[in-house]
Amino acid sequence: MSTQDFLFELGCEELPTSALKKAGTDLVSAIEKALKQTGLGFAGIEGIAAPRRLGVLVRDLQLKQPDQTLTLRGPSKAVGLDDNGQPTRALEGFCKKNGIQPAELTEIETPKGVWLEYRGTREGAMAADVMPALCAAAVDGLPLPKRMRWGSTRQEFTRPVLWLVMMLGDAVLPATLFDRQSGSKTRGHRVHSPDWIELKTASEYFDTLRTNRVLASFAERRDKVKALAESLSVDGQYRVVTDSDLVDEVCALVEWPVPLMGEFDPDFLDVPSEALVSSMKEHQKYFHVVDAEGALTHRFVTMANLESKDPALVIEGNETVLRARLSDAKFFWDTDLKTPLASRAAQLDKIVFHEALGTLGDKTRRAGTLAATIAPVFHVKPETAERASQLAKCDLLSEMVLEFTDLQGLMGTYYARREGLAGDIAEALHEVYKPAGAADQTPRTPTGQVIALADKLDTLVGLFAVGQPPTGSKDPFALRRAALGILRIIDDRNQPIDLEGWIQAAFDGQGDHATNGDAVAEVVQFFRDRLKVKLTSEGAKPEVFEAVMSAHGTLCPVTISARVNALSASLGGDDLAQVAAGSKRIANILSKSDDTPGAVEQTLFQHAAETELDAATQTASAAVANALSANDFTGALVALAALRKPIDNYFDSVMVNDDDPAVKANRLATLASLQAVFAQVADLSQVTA
16 A cells, blocks of 8 residues: 655744653654544654654555445434335434435344444545644644634644644645644754755655754654763763753753853852752753762753854853852852751741641641651650651741752751751751652651651641542642652551551641541541552552451551562462352352351261361461461461361362251351451452462
């Protein structure tokens, strides 16, 4: 089948840097999905995403859709034809909708009567006719920020569209989008190639743009930015740090990257390196440079968007701008050092944390009390934990954090070190917010773990206590993330704890703020759900989690996780899997009985299998109790697995629903006593191998 390359390009004013990468990816995905739905084959799609353009190049696009074999079920004969056999309005509407004639339908017999059906072939449409509307729909569906209108167009886009290219091979496809008529002319680099460029064929697009100083592919340009920046490193002396997110941002700013290295006054290195790096990355989009030991140097790399005739002048300009930024950072640092960290605590009472939960000062005091409660479990002195918790938010009132909000917590650690505070307190201050997300690390120090747990628990329990839990997809206070962070910290500590007790302590600390009496139970269930999400994402089956939880009353994440993992592993063995099947059968039998099973009477046994199962049940009960008391959950599962043969023999030999009511009741009692042994470990009736 004949194919040609297809080109679609929207030329725009500079697109938002934060949205460019995703817009390019989304457009490729949308067009790829639409092509598959229309049946048009293609070899591949290359995305176009640069500061002034967005589009796709589809390689080897089929020029025509394949013909379609259609089977269309119409109305029933009774509805579609009147008494004279003439088409009713219902049939005429069906035919008009599908572009067919009533005479083309045939009658078919079905279990529900006679129906009218069309069977035929629809000729495939030409790609030239399909692609304009397909591309317009794909662009319209992009989730772009801050859409706008301009000129006389009523269509909206994130930036004004200046030109439109739509070509199939060497032919321009007629199309109108955002009041722009399609053509074969594009533009190159704004400075190096400002004139219009005539494209001869779609396939030459990327090469033509590259010749005119534009790397139109985001992926190619990103690799180039990273490679060019790193090329300025000097082995054994210094290395340019190419942070992935910053590479993406810089890639969204330039069409033709050119790396330049500048310097700043080494005296600025007295300021914490994180503040300097933040100033370079967030404000200027510069790559910072570290020495062979990883310490920040006084160099930086900027990525120009053109090949300057006087690079030294460009570097000088960037150095001047950066000097002003770093001077601000140094001023903030020097100013903050004049005020002790603890003296800022009183000002926290002037900042509202939540209208129903008081000020940030109230929160700090609650978290401090809770931290003192938690501390002994982590072998931290309660007074140390409380002191660290009270200081953890003080840097929010520093000049540095007011300017560089991403440094909250970290600046507290720097100030605490300068003041000579105890090392365990100082190092913990920057850990109070950890983990900030799935990719972030948990606190490293015990004191940091304690205050992070206390801070997150106070927020989470407090919002439940005032009736503001997450609802559906809405979680404005990121409580799900906070709960998962708590579980990660506990998991890393790998120590059994009574999380429910901590939740109760956090609730009690809310005092008069609490208005929801069910908050503790709701938070416990909330953590149970989050723990289930965490373990199932790690590979556990949901039913295994539920089986363990049914036998484990307290909310102890480490113990529950260990038991879920142990049960998952044990179910891989045939014996326990068969016992689980037997447990399910027992549960079904017992659920059909209205009577409460009594004690087992050995005198009513009529088969050796009954005696064997009763003895095995008692042996397993003792073994399970001993194993669980020694926290040997795997040993308890081994004891249950040993019941396979007695259970199999029992059901092979014994009819539970005996005609003698006393014998039947005794057999139900035997099964109930066995199920009680299972219940100490897990509800095996819920699981399958």
